Amino acid sequence: MLNSDQNKKIIIDGSRFSDLAGFYDEASLVFMKDTDWKVGTLDGFDDILYGGFGVFENEDQAEITWKESQKSREDLGLEATRIFYENKIRQGKPFNVELIQQKLDELFSGNGQTLFEILIEIIESHKNITLILD
Numbered sequence: 001m002l003n004s005d006q007n008k009k010i011i012i013d014g015s016r017f018s019d020l021a022g023f024y025d026e027a028s029l030v031f032m033k034d035t036d037w038k039v040g041t042l043d044g045f046d047d048i049l050y051g052g053f054g055v056f057e058n059e060d061q062a063e064i065t066w067k068e069s070q071k072s073r074e075d076l077g078l079e080a081t082r083i084f085y086e087n088k089i090r091q092g093k094p095f096n097v098e099l100i101q102q103k104l105d106e107l108f109s110g111n112g113q114t115l116f117e118i119l120i121e122i123i124e125s126h127k128n129i130t131l132i133l134d
Contacts (some may be wrong), residue, residue, distance in 0.1 A: 019080060024040055032053075064131050065134050
């Protein structure tokens with residue numbers, strides 16, 4: 001394991017965005033410097049965290065500091081998540097409308113995840129990445 005001085009340090013600045021599209025722009029800026037590729041989906045965000053392109057290599061130790069994370073928690077909270085799911089339901093294929101409706105129902109019953117919580121879970125699923133909510 002590398003010591004913390006060798007960790008890649010990445011800052012996500014929640015003051016620079018207020019919706020999921022803005023988050024994707026911020027992620028593209030900080031993770032995909034000097035590449036043409038832009039983050040545009042939750043799966044795409046997960047993919048870049050594996051490394052191998054962008055700012056870090058596969059299995060590099062990385063530290064992500066999410067500044068203004070409380071603002072992001074609110075911006076990417078219940079309302080933004082509702083809109084996200086409703087847009088996918090309205091669009092239909094290729095999305096699994098039944099699954100998305102189930103996720104929407106879970107959200108409103110208090111058992112579902114907000115977009116912010118989904119993004120946190122994606123980051124934390126990468127064991128080589130340390131997340132600091134600031």
